[in-house]
Amino acid sequence: MKTMFARAASAVACAMIALAAPGSAQPAIPHMQMWRLDCGTIDVADLDAFSDTYLYVGQKKRLTDSCYLVRHGENYLLWDTGLPGELAGKPPLTSDGYTTSLGSRLVDQLRGIGVTPDKVNFVGISHNHFDHIGQAADFPKATLLIGAEDLEATKKSDAAARFAPWLKGGAKVQETKGDLDVFGDGSVIVLDMPGHTDGHQSLLVRLPRTGPVLLTGDLFHFTENMQKHGVPGFNADRSATLASFDRFETIAKTLKARVIIQHELRDVAKLPAFPTPAE
Incomplete structure (x- = not known):
């Protein structure tokens, strides 16, 4: 028995040495950059909806709507697509207590960096x-990365038109279940963080100079929401939300990551203003 364990330990040691060797087949991470993009503004008339424990009664708040472009060598990942493009340049639109506005479409912003x-x-x-899928159809040749549960729910809703290139036009869809290493080298990972919706996801981007950056999606909506663990009453699953809170915050602490709450004005300023990228 001792001999068997000794041989096993030796084999593991040799494997670890091989992985650490200069000639090992570890994927090389190409040049990376990350841009923050303006995907609109949302004024919330009644913030009480963002906590089911009455944390924000009588409060109102302005939220930003941010999207992100990640360059990985010659490849690009666009994370979230903001408010509907048809709002661009028009007067603010008020509906159900939310006032939304959009300065410019994503395609116009991206044109500025070629x-x-x-x-x-x-x-x-x-x-x-709606504030995360509004301009998805402007990128019909891209592979869509979306939680399987969210895609299935969207097929049955009025929002299906936002995914027309994938639902009707045959564009490639990758339905995610669990985490996804987008480029296979650990540099960009879609993180399974259910609760806000059943297929909700966050994003980890490891930049060479800036270090790890964590984008929340809508796991948290603003700083106080994160600090007090406010669970919106409209979330799909309360217990899943709390579990995702714990996982996200543990990852952030372990990696010493820069956390960006995508709707928080103070947080989006942690990255350079467009068109300057973080690297």
Whole structure:
């Protein structure tokens, strides 16, 4: 028995040495950059909806709506697509206590850095709410990365038109279940963080100079929401939300990551203003 364990230990040691060797087959991470993009503004008339324990009664708040472009060598991942593009340049629209506005479409912003829609390889969707899928159809050649549960729910809703290139046009869809290493080298990982919706996802991007960056999706909506663990009453699953809170915060602490709450004005300023990328 001792001999068997000794041989096993020796084999593991040799494998670890091989992985650490200069000639080992570890994937090389190409040049990476990350841009924050303006995907609109949302004024919330009644913030009480963002906690089922009455944390924000009588409060109102302005939220930003941010999207992100990640360059990985010659490939591009667009994370979330913001408010509907048809709002661009028009007066603010008020509906059900939310006032939304959009300055410019994503395609126009990306044109400023030489990225046309056909250059975007992946469109990653944190979840299927209107302020995150609004301009997805502007990138019909990209592979759609979306939680399987969210895609299924969208097929049965009025929002299905936002995914027309994938639902009707035959564009490639990768339905995610669990985490997804987008490029296979650990640099960009879609994280399974259910609760806000059943297929909700966050994103981890490991930049060479900036270090790890964690994008929340709508796991949290603003700083106080994260600090007090406010669970919106409209979330799909309360217990799953709390479990995702714990996982997300543990990852952030372990990696010493820069956390970006995508709707928090103070957080989006942690990355350079467009068109300057983080690297």
